[in-house]
Each structure stands twice: as structure tokens, then as C-alpha cells.
Amino acid sequence: VDGASAGDEIVSGTLLCERCGDTYPIAGGIPRMAGVMSGDERHTAEHFEMEFTSFVAPRPPTPGEQAVNDFLFYSRTGFDPHVFEFLNADPYDTQRASEYVPDGEQLTGAVALDAGCGGGRFTRVAAASAEYVVGLDLGRQVDWAAAACRDLDNVDFVQGSVRKPPFMHRSFDRVFSIGVVHHTPDPAESCLRLGELVREHGALAVWVYSDAYWGSWPRSMVNRALNRRISRFGSEDAKRVAERILYPLGRLQARLARRKWLKLLAAPVFLVSIPRVARRDEMIATILDYYGPRFISTHAGPEVVRWLEASALTDVQVLPVPTSCIGWRRPAGPRAGVPIRAGRDGRAA
Numbered sequence: 001v002d003g004a005s006a007g008d009e010i011v012s013g014t015l016l017c018e019r020c021g022d023t024y025p026i027a028g029g030i031p032r033m034a035g036v037m038s039g040d041e042r043h044t045a046e047h048f049e050m051e052f053t054s055f056v057a058p059r060p061p062t063p064g065e066q067a068v069n070d071f072l073f074y075s076r077t078g079f080d081p082h083v084f085e086f087l088n089a090d091p092y093d094t095q096r097a098s099e100y101v102p103d104g105e106q107l108t109g110a111v112a113l114d115a116g117c118g119g120g121r122f123t124r125v126a127a128a129s130a131e132y133v134v135g136l137d138l139g140r141q142v143d144w145a146a147a148a149c150r151d152l153d154n155v156d157f158v159q160g161s162v163r164k165p166p167f168m169h170r171s172f173d174r175v176f177s178i179g180v181v182h183h184t185p186d187p188a189e190s191c192l193r194l195g196e197l198v199r200e201h202g203a204l205a206v207w208v209y210s211d212a213y214w215g216s217w218p219r220s221m222v223n224r225a226l227n228r229r230i231s232r233f234g235s236e237d238a239k240r241v242a243e244r245i246l247y248p249l250g251r252l253q254a255r256l257a258r259r260k261w262l263k264l265l266a267a268p269v270f271l272v273s274i275p276r277v278a279r280r281d282e283m284i285a286t287i288l289d290y291y292g293p294r295f296i297s298t299h300a301g302p303e304v305v306r307w308l309e310a311s312a313l314t315d316v317q318v319l320p321v322p323t324s325c326i327g328w329r330r331p332a333g334p335r336a337g338v339p340i341r342a343g344r345d346g347r348a349a
């Protein structure tokens with residue numbers, strides 16, 4: 001309704017909903033539409049804000065990072081089925097990422113939504129092929145994502161929730177949500193909201209943590225108990241625990257693991273799962289990802305299939321990377337399966 005603009009972009013102002021009268025600020029070029037959050041949701045937003053703003057640099061990726069992001073994006077969305085030829089036995093192993101050349105044809109001309117975009121790494125991948133991409137996230141990491149994508153002119157960000165996405169139904173050709181809905185109180189419901197956004201001929205792709213996430217017993221018991229404890233802390237305290245206790249424990253595990261007999265002797269030290277990552281910052285961020293979020297659920301493929309089918313999506317498929325699924329909004333009748341057209345001008349409302 002008012003505000004300052006720079007060229008075509010509105011950088012500050014207020015959005016007014018003519019139907020309900022609610023207003024939402026625009027700041028830094030980003031509509032702030034998260035609204036009032038519950039205590040647990042605020043904790044989720046603050047946790048991930050801390051994680052992204054402390055450990056992720058707000059800059060475009062290096063070519064090596066971009067290759068990994070391309071590989072992760074396509075193998076978790078299935079938007080390029082060719083990617084599965086580059087999967088190793090371990091779907092989390094990105095060793096062959098550099099051999100993979102992405103084919104973004106399924107995104108060409110598409111209006112896409114990155115639901116839970118975090119620092120925008122996958123928004124950027126989609127933007128390389130799609131006509132227009134919107135990144136949505138609950139927290140201030142949208143500012144990080146916007147900074148990391150500042151060289152792209154077909155990307156915008158909105159601060160808001162996948163539980164109440166601030167878009168009109170059937171606004172998007174491709175909706176993808178990678179590692180997000182398991183951080184919401186009701187992932188099935190979140191998927192339903194995302195499914196409503198998918199246009200005819202469009203698709204929703206979702207990746208969530210699989211039931212194997214916490215490891216096998218007794219590790220899973222220890223890991224879950226630690227998550228329950230740490231996720232009660234404020235985000236700065238959780239960060240201190242990760243930096244001062246869990247990260248050194250991970251380094252100790254790495255040293256002990258070099259000798260089999262030492263590993264056996266110190267077996268209890270290995271009851272806590274600490275992801276091993278080469279860079280310190282990245283390892284601390286991964287530890288926080290594991291132990292910090294208050295909402296964190298794990299799922300099986302068939303369960304995710306049911307969520308997508310509940311949105312009246314069809315041809316729902318579990319992809320080779322567990323637990324990622326894709327479903328399509330096929331119109332009934334002879335036009336079924338017609339691909340999206342390049343040059344579509346419909347943008348997310």
C-alpha cells in the first residue's frame with residue numbers, strides 16, 4: 001500500500017490484505033508474512049536463523065559447492081531422472097556429484113516455489129532453469145538467501161510459513177520442499193498446504209528424514225534423548241553445546257576410530273552420533289541440524305506418498321533417495337501430461 005522502491009522492486013512498505021484487512025511489512029525487499037508464531041514455531045525459526053546466519057556465508061556458491069547442490073537438488077526432487085545414474089550405494093554420498101551435468105528441462109518455463117529455502121542453495125539451482133522462483137522460509141535466513149542470490153533476477157524471497165503459505169492456490173508449476181516439513185508440527189498438513197499451490201501439469205516434490213535417521217538401537221535412544229534436551233535450550237546455548245562439547249566429541253571419535261581396538265574399548269563414546277564433516281563450521285552446523293530443532297520427525301516412503309495423494313496429486317512415486325517423493329497434478333482428459341510452456345507470465349500472487 002505504500003513504500004519505497006528501487007527500479008521495479010519494492011524494498012520497503014506495507015502489504016494490505018483487502019479481504020481481511022491484515023497488514024504485512026516489506027523490509028529489505030522481502031514481504032514479512034510469517035505472522036504470529038506459537039512458542040515452538042518461534043523456537044524453530046530462531047534455531048534455523050542462528051544456524052544459517054552463524055555458519056552459512058551469504059554468497060553465491062563456489063563451482064564445487066554448486067555441483068553438490070545441483071546433485072542434491074535433482075536427486076531429492078527427481079526433476080531430472082538422469083541424476084539417479086550418478087547415485088552411489090549410499091544416497092548421501094556426493095562423491096560423483098562433479099560427474100553429473102544437470103538437465104533442467106523439467107523446470108524450463110516453470111514458476112517454482114522453494115518451500116523452506118534456508119540459505120537459498122536450492123532456490124539458486126532451480127533458478128538456473130525455471131522462469132521464476134520464490135524462496136519461502138520462516139526465519140531471517142531469507143535475508144541470507146537473498147544475499148546469496150543477489151546476482152539472479154528471476155528470484156524473490158518471502159518470509160512466511162509452509163503451514164500457511166501466503167500464495168494463491170494453483171500458483172506454481174513446481175513446488176519443492178527439501179528437508180523442511182519434518183520440522184513442522186504436522187508434516188502431513190504442511191504437505192497438504194503445499195499441494196494446494198500446485199497448478200495443473202505441475203508437481204510437488206518433498207524430501208523428509210527417513211525412519212533410519214536416528215540410527216539403530218541403542219544409539220537412536222541416546223540421540224533422541226539428546227535432541228529432546230538440546231532442543232529445549234535457546235539457540236545461543238545450543239550453539240555453545242555444539243561448539244564446546246559435541247564438536248570436540250566428534251573429533252575424539254574420529255581419532256579413536258583410526259584403531260579398531262581403541263574404537264571397541266571406547267564404544268560408549270560412539271553412542272552419540274556426530275556427523276563427520278571436513279570443515280569445522282559445517283560440522284557444527286550439521287550437529288545443530290541434528291540435535292537442535294524442537295520439531296523433528298522421521299518418516300517412511302509410503303507415508304509421504306499418502307500425504308501427496310491427499311492433495312489429489314497422482315502418479316506419486318517414491319524416488320531412489322529415501323525418503324523423497326514426487327506427485328503430479330494431472331488434469332483429467334486428453335491433455336494429461338502436456339508439459340509446461342516456456343514464457344508463461346503467471347507469477348505467484
Ligand SMILES: C[S@@+](CC[C@H](N)C(=O)[O-])C[C@H]1O[C@@H](n2cnc3c(N)ncnc32)[C@H](O)[C@@H]1O
Pocket residue numbers: 044045048049115116117118119120121122136137138139141160161162163177178179180183184289
Ligand atoms: C534443514 S533446513 C533446509 C533448508 C533448505 N531446504 C536446504 O536444504 O538447504 C530447514 C529449513 O526449514 C525451515 N522451516 C522450518 N519450519 C518452517 C515453516 N513452518 N515454514 C517455512 N520454513 C520452515 C527452517 O527455517 C529452515 O530454513
